[in-house]
Amino acid sequence: MNGAQPGLGAAHASSGAAILDVIRAAGTISRVELTRATGLTAATVSTVVRRLIDEGLVVEAGRAESTGGKPRMLLRLDPYARYAVGVHLDHAGITYVIANLGGAVVARWRRPGAGADDPRDVVARIAAEIATTVTRTGIDPALVLGVGVVSPGPISMTTGMTLTPPVMQHWAEFPLAAAIGDATGLPVLLDNDATAAAVGEYWSGGVATGAACATLYMGTGIGAGIVVDGTVYRGRSSNAGEIGHVCVALDGPECWCGSRGCVEAFAGPAAVVAQARAAGVVLPGRGVSEDFAALARAAARGEAEPMRLLRASAEYLGVAAQTLANVLDLDLVVLTGPSFALAGSLYLPVVQERLARSFFARGAHPVRVTISTHASEAAAVGGAALVLQSELAPRQAGTRMVVEALTELPTGA
Amino acid sequence: MNGAQPGLGAAHASSGAAILDVIRAAGTISRVELTRATGLTAATVSTVVRRLIDEGLVVEAGRAESTGGKPRMLLRLDPYARYAVGVHLDHAGITYVIANLGGAVVARWRRPGAGADDPRDVVARIAAEIATTVTRTGIDPALVLGVGVVSPGPISMTTGMTLTPPVMQHWAEFPLAAAIGDATGLPVLLDNDATAAAVGEYWSGGVATGAACATLYMGTGIGAGIVVDGTVYRGRSSNAGEIGHVCVALDGPECWCGSRGCVEAFAGPAAVVAQARAAGVVLPGRGVSEDFAALARAAARGEAEPMRLLRASAEYLGVAAQTLANVLDLDLVVLTGPSFALAGSLYLPVVQERLARSFFARGAHPVRVTISTHASEAAAVGGAALVLQSELAPRQAGTRMVVEALTELPTGA
Structure with a gap:
């Protein structure tokens, strides 16, 4: 976080982040319960909580019901103490959200996509959009922690789009993070849409703390984000979860990725739209997103061919x-x-049925399948969640995996 | 670990395990380097190392080359200070290994399989085998840390085979860990073959510390073990890595798992043997393992049909x-x-070629493909490695994932 920002300061660098994360997950919690949950001493909890209250991040939220002695004062996050911006950058549209510290979306809007425009012009537009909306909504700009920028993968988390994304070839090698950072004066995090959506789902309460969860993300392509026990799984180069490019037919059609028989080549929106056109279904012809939307509406009206195609997908x-x-x-x-925001109700029962019937360890436990409550802007919500996660729960941001000791971790002193 | 055992004692419960793991990974290391690598204070490192030396786990291994001042004393594990037993329990054969603290196999032997025998008789045989070989090899029984028992999955890690494994239905609900623990007087860990093999590969030095690695395990079935950055990934119920049961043809043949078109149903040894028999290849007919071995030998001799079938697999x-x-x-x-021990040289180039051509993020980094140096007894070696891992590096045993802070972890005081 840059010097002008009221980041989490000293709290960030020590036990503050851990305490904040426990308070966030709990909703409301007393100091005594915090001591138990974190393993920190009562004195440390007391000192850190006092600092978090001074910084405005935590507030006292009334007393718990008495269990005999003096009722305990409950603590909670002040959700309006900080904000994060999420930007979903796609060729077809740019979606923005501003989320507060509690993960609630306080503003969301959509503008035309990057299209074939010069990346520098697009970045200037993004910076202007953020500044305008922050002002219009009355948010103190000093309380904005950063910007999470999300794009169809693959992406390089540190430098920008150094790996060429499929539909935005002219953004290859463009230093996206640095450019947006310069233009907004805010710290910038980058990630791919599917991974960000998984973080957003976790952060907004859709995923229980201990769950082994994947988000199956379908925009124009198909990907997955993996969050296990609150931790993002990123793999070697932040390209984990490429489920759209697993082979489901050895002699299947060629895919843009260079492989054959990929799930995306059979069942992604572009493939389904092409299949519909080949079958004589009339579509608006204004790009895959709009054509897929038209197809989903036709299926919802009960038209046979659109229904058949979406069921096959x-x-x-x-x-x-x-x-x-x-x-x-x-x-x-x-x-x-x-x-999935468009056609999820058609996909959901098919996926549920498949997992009930074919999940290997179904004898041990079921796999629940749900639709996100913010499926249409999941990537932008995820962008904001990335910023909150890196501030409030850096140990779960997923750059490396380590495993908690069965016994005590070495404590450094 | 039970009271009669010289487990890692106090070291286990605190910074000792972390220091032991760093010494193991480094080979030899000085106290100063240990301080740097662990983030512990020089005083803590000094105290813990003295205790590890007293316990016989660590020895001084001569001085480093001088870089000006007094040359530093190097530390290393005493590989003969402790031992672990690995048992690979299969219906066709039981493979045993004894590994020392350094991960080297000091004894390996094989006996007839569990077959249709009563599990209690099999457990009695296993206990007798372990006791006899420990005595014969002159290992002090008090130095044996435990037994890692490995079986074709699915398995329940804590209680035994409460999930019915495919080829040993009559072991369902048998309390395997407790029975072997009672019979041997040793602590027992259970895991499935593919996961154990991954731990064994990591422990025996086949996997670099930071690698994102999967072992693709082919016995009579096909599975995978996942080790990322030294940590085992187990999923919700220790049934991760079931790659033999991903669908590669929606209308493919039925699989014993209840799904259709699974990799194992097309390409597992049982499927390949059945395809060979249907194609008129003469096989011994003494079970899948022997028939697959005969097929692999025929392919190695250049016989056309066996080569074609194995290439298709x-x-x-x-x-x-x-x-x-x-x-x-x-x-x-x-x-x-x-x-893979039998036919790996035929599979290796095909798998290598596929990943070079079709791995999604091949623009970011390649995926190396190798054959294990102990492929034939990988599961038993993995069993022993599970015990060593749980003693020496419990934080990597993989019960939960957490992520290292980008900044400093909360230290508890």
């Missing part, structure tokens, strides 16, 4: 969910992203 | 490796297990 998404569940031993799959 | 294993790599963003896939 849903079978493949069911296979994708089964693959994720069998490889990762999941207990929750969340369908999210704009395409 | 290898294509599916290539798809399985691609799926693992794309979901987990791997940089290493290790082929291991008895079937």
Whole structure:
């Protein structure tokens, strides 16, 4: 966080982040319960909580019901103490959200996409949009922690789009994070849409703390984000979760990724739209997103061919969910992203049925399948959640995995 | 660990395990370097190292080359200070290894399998085998840390085979860990073959510390073990890595798992043996393992039909490796297990070629594919490694994932 920002300061660098995270997860909690939950001493909890209250991050929220002695004072986050901006940058549209410290969306808006424009012009537009809306909503700009920028993967988290994303070839090598950081004066985090959506789902309360969860994200492509026990799984180069590019037919059609028979090549929105056109379904022809939306509306009206095509796509998404569940031993799959926002009610029962029937460890536990409550703007919500996560729960941001000791961790002194 | 055992005692419960793990990974290391690597104070390192030396776990190994001042004393594990037993329990054969603290195998032997025998008789045989060999090799029984028992999954890690494994239905509900613990007087850990093999690969030095690695295990079935940055990934119920049961053809053959078109149903040893028999290849007919071995020998002699069948199987294993790599963003896939020990040289180039061509993030980094140096007894070696891991590096045993702070972790005081 830069010097002008009221980041979490000293709290960030020590036990403050841990305490904040426990308070956030608990909703309201007393100092005594905090001591128990964190393993910190009562004196440390008391000192850190006092500092968090001074910084405005935590407030006292009334007394708990008495269990005999003096009722305990409950603590909670002040959700309006800080804000984060999420930007979902796509060629077809740019979605913005501003979320508060509690993960609630306080503003959301959408503007035309990056299209074929020069990346520098797009970045200037993004910075102006953020500044305008922060002012218009009356948020103190000094309380904005940062910007999470989300784009169809693959992406390099540190430098920007150094890996060429499929639909925005001219953004290759563009230093996205640095450019947006310069233009906004805010810290910037980057991630791909599916991973960000998973963080957003976790942060907004859709995923229980201990769950092994994947979000199956369908925008124009298909990807997955993996959050296990509150931790993002990123893999070697932050390209984990590429479930759209697992092979479901060895002699299947060629995919843009260079492989054959990928789930996305059979069942992604672009494939389904092409299949519909080949079958004579009349579509607006203004891009995959709009055509897929038209197809989803036609299916919802009960038109036979659109229904058949979307059901066939849903079978493949069911296979994708089964693959994720069998490889990762999941207990929750969340369908999210704009395409599931449009057609999720058609996909959901098919994916549920497939997992009930075919999940390998179904004898041990079921896999629940749900639709995100903010599927259409999941990536932008995820962008904001990335910023909150890196501030409030840096140990869960997922750059490296370590495992908590069965016994006590070495404590450094 | 039970009271009669010289476990790692106090060291286990605090910073000792962390220091032991760093010494193990480093080979030899000085106290100053240990201080740097662990973040512990020089005083703590000094105290803990003295205790580890007193317990016989660590020895001084001569002085480092001088870089000006007094040359530093190097520390290393005493590999013969403790031992662990690994048992791979299968219906066709039981493989045993004894490994020392350094992960080296000091004894390995094989006996007839569990077959249709009463589990209690099998457990009595296992206990007798362990006792006899420990005595014969002159190992002090008091130095044996425990037994890691490995079986084809699914398995319940805590209680035993409460999930019915495919080929040993009559072991369902048998309290395997408790029975072997009672019979041997040793602590017992359970795991499935593929996961144990991954731990064994990591422990025996086949996997670099920071790697995102999966072992693709082929015995009579096909599974995978996942080790990322030294940590085992287990999922919700220790059934992660079921790559043999991902669907590669929606209308493919039925699989014993209840799904259709699974990799194992197309390409597992049982499927390949059945395909060979249908094609008129003469096989001994003494079970899948022996028939697959005969087929692998025929292919090695250049016989056309066996070569064609194994190459077709290898294509599916290539798809399985691609799926693992794309979901987990791997940089290493290790082929291991008895079937790869037999036919790995035929599978390896096919899998390598597939990943070079089809791994999604190949623009970011390659995925290396190797064959384990102990592929035939990988599960038993993994069993012993599980015990060493739980003693020496409990934070990496994989019961829960947490993520290291980008900044400093809360230290508890």
